[in-house]
Amino acid sequence: MAEDQTAWVLKTLSSEGASLRRYPLGPGVHVVGSSPEAGILLNESGVSRRHAQLEVLPDGGVVVTDLGSKNGTMVGGRKVRKAAVCGFSVLGFGPVQALLQPADPAREQVLLTPPGGWQPGAPAQVPTPASTQGLHPLERLAESLSEIAPPLLDGLATPEEAAAELVHRWISTLPLGRAEILRSTSGKEEALVAAASTSERVPRDVSGLEVEGPAGWLIRLRGPSSASLAPLTPLLRLALELLASREGRRIPGRREARPRTGDPEEAPPSGLGMEMTRIYRHAGKVARGDVPMLILGESGAGKEVLARWVHARSRRAAGPFLAVNCAALPRELLEAELFGIERGVATGVEARPGILERASGGTVFLDEIGDMAAETQAKVLRVLENTSLHRVGGRLPVAVDVRFLAATNRDLGAMVEEGSFRRDLYHRLAAMEVKLPPLRERREEIPSLAARFFHRELEKNGLASPGITRAALGALVRYSWPGNVRELQNEIARAVLLLEPGEALDLHHLSERLRGREGDAPAIEALTLDEAVRRAEREAFTLALAAAEGDAGRAMELLGVSRTTWYRKLKELGMAAD
Secondary structure, eight states: OOTTOOOEEEEEEOTTSOOEEEEEEOSEEEEEESSTTOSEEOOOTTOOTTOEEEEEOTTSOEEEEEOSOSSOEEETTEEESEEEEOSOEEEEETTEEEEEEEOOHHHHOEESOOTTOOOTTOOOOOOOOSOBTTBOHHHHHHHHHHHHHHHHHTTSSOHHHHHHHHHHHHHHHSSOSEEEEEEEOTTSOEEEEEEEESSSSOOTTSEEEEEEOGGGEEEEEEESOHHHHGGGHHHHHHHHHHHHHTTTOOOTTOOOOOOOTTSGGGSOOTTOOHHHHHHHHHHHHHTTSOOOEEEEOOTTSSHHHHHHHHHHTSTTTTSOEEEEETTSSOHHHHHHHHHOBOTTSSTTOOOBOOHHHHTTTSEEEEETGGGOOHHHHHHHHHHHHHSEEOOBTOOSOEEOOOEEEEEESSOHHHHHHHTSSOHHHHHHHTTEEEEOOOGGGOGGGHHHHHHHHHHHHHHHHTOOOOOEEHHHHHHHHHSOOTTHHHHHHHHHHHHHHTOOTTOOBOGGGSOHHHHSGGGTGGGOSOOOHHHHHHHHHHHHHHHHHHHTTTOHHHHHHHHTOOHHHHHHHHHHHTOOOO
16 A cells, blocks of 8 residues: 555454554545455454445545445444545444544555555465566576586586575575475485575475486475476576586686675675674675684674574585574583583483584584683684594594684673683684674664564464554664564564554554653663754654665655755765665
8 A cells, every 4th residue: 555545544442342453544445344355354243244335535535335234334323324424433333343533644654565565355475576686587597507607617616515506596586485406326315415495494385396407416496386486497407417517527726716705695685784784794705714703792683693694605505504502501511512422421321423513514603602611612612723522421533624603792802801701712713703783773774674574474474464654663763672683573573463454563563662652761872962863863764765665766755855965864874875
């Protein structure tokens, strides 16, 4: 629904008086009833399947018509067959009471609409985008092959590296849930070469496509529609032929290397602010090597998200990414989890490898490393220096080949000075040190994050919604988010579950701490007038960009500022110009 078309709002109260629902009404006909096909669904006893009709006229009035309901339609306490209203009115649909009132355009404006738009009464669907960056998937697939082929054939990339590049590009381009490239071994067993997916667990009921190629290479794709994947078969076979042609081949004198920074796969994720974009670009350069990285920041700020992003763009992308929370386990269990354990160390204990062994060829992410015991710190340092370890109770060294990424919300520098964290381990892990700012310092990212979580929760729960209202988005931007991105994600997930069919996410769906003044208080770090003005301007620019869906010209019109003022303010507020 266009943002300037919402002329009225219908507020209904359930028969038991337990919940209030809001329905924005634009010009046109809106059917009220208990049928799932009704645009305004009132699933209450005493409401007919097609109870009444509300027609919003171009001149701003509303015509209320009863559709032969069993319990009648009321306007101002009187039963009507057809009546015209032009202001605040109390309506009744059987036992359901409702208030019809003119909309406040600024409050009711629906932003962050789902991809492809939304139609009232339309069922929720799993999105299957037909294009990315303006190109059809077939063109994007051909483009990825043309970019991968030269370094592959020239010896600048191994088949495993090229396969990893391909699956990560495909998963962001094609309507897929998961992409896998496999290869048959001499024993006819399939070995996974590279894989990527849109989530940790891909549902089993999605369709699939399997394409075989020469030399035992195989591609498996899983997506919402096998029919949409079938036209890709010829190009997928070409990809397998390219990988097979490079199998076991090395060109003398050519060093194996990854593509240089600036390639599309190293571009930061969309929706980041200026500071986070800089951090991701810097991390993308370091991702090509094997040096450890230490990620600092508050809990929920996105430390593991950055770690996974670095792994996906490293030469180890085809290998495993294994994470362990150092604060969640006592010392003895953490050491067994990290280093493995030999049989007989304790009664009933069987030998098993630890995370450092199982992650061979990949990346180990040590989360909350500031909570690691001193004895365990010494053992991790030994692995970093000698690339080998001893299992708990073991005597023989075991070689390991992993890259270390670590994270903590604690001040490791202060812990080093006070002696609670080893100085030598700190400097080994901090070959590159990154500090992620909290969400309250990068509020320009909130609309894109909210949209991502909102659309994901709608899809996961099989729901449909026109979007998020300006009032709700304003509350999200103003709140201080002490729990950072994780708190925002949980807030959106909870709010989506409260939506009625066809309802936009509005203020009353949000937690009280976001709606009330108490939600604003933690965001006030300075009481100066300059700081208050800066915060207000930043919020206004953020909301304008969200309402304009990233169109700078339209955002300027909404704010009523010139192009010169626009770019000057973006620079002053520390917001990305793009």
